Amino acid sequence: MSAAGASIGVITFPGSLDDGDARRAVRRAGATPVALWHADADLHGVDAVIVPGGFSYGDYLRCGAIAKFAPVMTEVLRAAEHGMPVLGVCNGFQVLCEAGLLPGALTRNAGLHYVCRDQWLRAENTTSTWTTRYEPGAELLIPVKHGEGRYVAEESTLDELEGEGRVLFRYVEDNPNGSSRDIAGVTDARGRVAGLMPHPEHAIDPLTGPTDDGLGMFLSALDTLVPA
Amino acid sequence: MARVVVDVMPKEEILDPQGQAVANALPRQGFEGVSHVRQGKHFELEVADDVDDDTLERIAENFLANPVIEDWSVRRVES
Amino acid sequence: MARVVVDVMPKEEILDPQGQAVANALPRQGFEGVSHVRQGKHFELEVADDVDDDTLERIAENFLANPVIEDWSVRRVES
């Protein structure tokens, strides 16, 4: 409990959409959400950062391609280097890949349609900052909603990710976007920076989401930020 | 086998939010001097030698471009 | 003012569902002989005369294309 001391920043780019939802999830997990503005090169002393979903700058060129140059991202890159936990969800995942914090890229869904649906995932890595609350192999039901979520990377990169246990989640049953090896999310080598296409912040309360299976990601991070 | 390139661009008078987004973002990254950007699509086709120009034109018009809002150009390239 | 064209294409080994969808649709509409289609992006830039090739290359590599998944080509065209 009493992680209220921890504060987690949520970036708002022009075109961010799930920033309010991410802040709500942080609050529900028991931490203090801090709104971070794309144009401020300042993280306001937060302990972790979430790059939320949406269509930053319209995503007109390529998802996340413009956002990676925002002043706030320079700070995020610096902080991540020093070990600050960073989570990218959906568009945030795209931004982190574009910015080089995570390997690979997210491309147009194989089915060519935007997909919004409840999706089963399997927790593969349960040691990263963002996933310690899950049992290995646990299955979670969490919404996906994206048009460009097909994870691709060089075969050698994929092998490396698998070998180092850096695949966070995999789609179970039905892969919604054609991702390589059913990958839904990955982490960096230190397990601090994580990105995934599904939206844990939309699965924190069965009233407004399919389940509360996503809350564990925020609670996991708090465990690290405020050691019991 | 011939290689054919079709470029499809938003018509001049039509709003091009994609190109605009790129043009606006460049100066923020320290790239000055780019005054105007338009973004369209680029297709590369491999076609049998007996496909004539007329057919290519129809493929471009009916499939690759949306003539209501886009212009297109077709050209054969040596491969 | 110079006109510059940048074409960005998905790398050969990367699945291109859009190009594939076009390729699959063509025979259904009676267009035979197109064996392969890839779809990418086409940018037309107007740039000041003092923007050199090196800068253009950096704009393409760092911004217009994502080198993880895409190849690109830059060329100046006379306008």
Place this chain on the structure above:
Amino acid sequence: MTETTHDTVTSPERVDSTEYAARTPELAQPYRELGLAEDEYQRIRRILGRRPTEAELAMYSVMWSEHCSYKSSKVHLRYFGETTTEEMRARMLAGIGENAGVIDIGDGWAVTFKVESHNHPSYVEPHQGAATGVGGIVRDIMAMGARPVAVADPLRFGPAEAADTARVLPGVVEGIGGYGNCLGLPNIGGEVVFDESYARNPLVNAMCVGVLKSDELQLAHASGTGNKIVLFGARTGLDGIGGVSVLASESFSGDETGSGRKKLPSVQVGDPFTEKVLIECCLELYRSGLVVGVQDLGGAGLSCATSELASAGDGGMWIDLDAVPLRAEGMTPAEILSSESQERMCAVVRPCDVEAFMEVCRKWDVTATVIGEVTDDENLRVDWRGERVVDVPPRTVADEGPVYQRPVRRPAEQDRLVADDPGTLARPGDAGELRETLLRMAASPNLCSREWVTSQYDHYVRGNTVLAQPSDGGVLRIDEQSGRGIAVATDCNARYTRLDPYQGARLALAEAYRNVSVTGSKPVAVTNCLNFGSAEDPGVMWQFQQAVRGLADGAAELGIPVTGGNVSFYNQTGGDPILPTPVVGVLGVIDDVARRIPTGIGAAPGEALLLLGETHDEFGGSEWSRVVHGHLGGTPPRVDLSREKLLGEILALGARDGLVSAAHDLSEGGLAQGLVEMALIGETGARVVLPEDADPFVWLFSESAGRAVVSVPRGEELRFTELCSARGLPCTKIGVVDTESRSLDIQGVGELPLTELRRAWEGTLPALFG
């Protein structure tokens, strides 16, 4: 090259100023090409005491169009006002005549909602047409001072198998999704209906719902002499001015190829990112108290915004067109005034606030420009390059347009249609035929799952969606603390309306009302989008008049006001109008969204399935008669609105006291379809036994109104049935929920495995559209 019978004036060398117009009264003007009738044109000349300038002519012609002036519908729409009592008005903060109706929902919250059509543009360019339809309705909602919080999209297409539907439908869905998803507005409802009559005239109606504090209402008016007019958002380009381009001289606008602007597409391209930023910017401007009045730019662009703001205000207005930020070169005043470039808003701002206003716009990277000011005289004046190009009384443009009493005649063929009773159609006899009919109906385009469409829409964003597709009504949480929320549903069965436009409109209202009720919410207000054929066809005008009366009378019976709406005439191909399609939207309120009732069964084993309401042999306009016999004739189901009201009250009580764990209204496809959906959505089987004396065909497929199926927890069955009998609502136990079983077992029909039902219900649209 088109033949020109008129003279063009504006060119690089000459401006068609008011002064020049006064000197050249004899100059021929292309008013017909602009859609004005001879007497309308003469009336403009009388108003101005001279010929209009080109800019004025452009302005009057768009503002006096059917779309903007409601000239054919006005005389009928008055009936809404006449039938709205003071009591019905009690919760209404803004009503017909404002950009959108506003309803007080309690606890200091207000909700605004409205539907708009974007039918024709969506046929020409499905993706962009539909996208800009969403953009337009969202700006309407913003202009009320509200934050848009959800969208819904009632859609109509030609036959599902038609080649052109494969062009139109996917594009429309992509456009609505692409725009709405990018704005971060959850899509919480809509309709997808296929019918031959929409083959070359699809209907793309878009609804937006907004929320505001009840004391934050913004009204569109320009008051306060000296206040500045600020145009903000996207730049103005040559979008959607196809019609007005007859005013441009070739020399002025022709490009090198000589094609000129006459070939300009009247298509607008949407930029949802710009709109998203515009929303956030507007909301910050409102919060900071920097706006005196605000108006969105939609159809008719600046012509509409300036004349409506000025007309509703207490003074005049002066506009400097040279200040308008343009996207295209060489635009004429008429073009600037008529451009329908998207993602623009217009605000009235106190001079002392202009700098702060601009600061907020800079923060959001929104282009904003002072383009004029409120003046202390009467007229709307527009200058361009130092010359006056418009000088008109704004009311004559915005409010005092022509009004027509179009001829109304009940078509002779109506009797024949009504006489063609479906009672003579062959009905399924044995269990095998009933089973086959049920499966065939479940897979038919109008009854099958809409998932192919709705999975392309984000319904989670903003984190307040409590019910969305597939649910009869969409439910949204408004207040996170109290749990207060709203429900919306849109409906219309145009086949019923074709058979009887008066009853058809009442049935549409009844269904939307019921769809809100089954979520456990209390319906409080109505909006509409009236899609009809040509206003110059007396038969169509009869349909229209009857539908308006039916809807207004129905709303009065239910005691909830019609707060606004939209009229779309001329939906026809050649002489064939679409089925009369008065889409009705109903808004409801729920005190605590945690109490909402879902559609799917399966909450607990052994729950009772109860059918509320009465089932009669009613097949006129039914889906069965269409799917099986391709038939349309007879009379639509009877509608009893006091019964709908009672049903709503019982459902609201049931939701409040936890007596109901699932509910689904019965409409197209009847009980059979309702049961299929409740089982598939809940992924739970059930055993159904119809009453001894029931004709299974009638019970399963009749579309009698005023009915719903509810699932009631075991321990509450008695309490619930007693509640119904005490209030006089017929209630029949028709089965039990079986959480162990994986099939829907209907006595007299047989066992229907859920997998088989699912294949039928879910396979259709993916097979058609990929």
